[in-house]
Amino acid sequence: MEIEGKVTIVSGGASGIGRAAVLALVDCGAKALVTDVDEEGGWQTVEMANEKGGTAAFRRCDVTKSDDLDATFDWATERFGRFDIVFNHAGISGEDLFADERGDWARII
Numbered sequence: 001m002e003i004e005g006k007v008t009i010v011s012g013g014a015s016g017i018g019r020a021a022v023l024a025l026v027d028c029g030a031k032a033l034v035t036d037v038d039e040e041g042g043w044q045t046v047e048m049a050n051e052k053g054g055t056a057a058f059r060r061c062d063v064t065k066s067d068d069l070d071a072t073f074d075w076a077t078e079r080f081g082r083f084d085i086v087f088n089h090a091g092i093s094g095e096d097l098f099a100d101e102r103g104d105w106a107r108i109i
């Protein structure tokens, strides 16, 4: 798949695998729209991408809220005319999914 020039949305881009994906994508010449609930980490990722000479922007988006998702897709389209790839890496882990006393299963899904 050709990555250069593609517009990508990365959820969970403020840290971990999502951040690594943003940095790899800009290395390959993609534009990266970083989203996360962690605003400080999200802007840090943008700074790191820009330091590499990439094009990146941040928007807060909680992937559990459909209004946030709709607004993020609109923002991506307004800002870059389209989006080609969504890398959905926002996530949390739970301790005991099968007991699920705290409703972790539903939150994770």
Ligand SMILES: NC(=O)c1ccc[n+]([C@@H]2O[C@H](COP(=O)([O-])OP(=O)(O)OC[C@H]3O[C@@H](n4cnc5c(N)ncnc54)[C@H](O)[C@@H]3O)[C@@H](O)[C@H]2O)c1
Pocket (backbone or CB within 6 Å): 011, 012, 013, 014, 015, 016, 017, 018, 035, 036, 037, 038, 041, 061, 062, 063, 064, 089, 090, 091, 092, 093
């Ligand atoms: N790192 C691993 O080895 C590994 C292995 C298997 C699975 N995973 C899973 O992959 C996912 C990412 O792993 P990671 O190591 O990058 O974790 P991480 O915690 O570093 O990154 C997850 C990001 O998702 C964001 N996030 C959490 N809830 C969100 C929400 N509702 N909306 C938007 N953003 C949200 C967090 O703020 C965080 O920046 C997690 O679900 C993790 O359980 C990780």
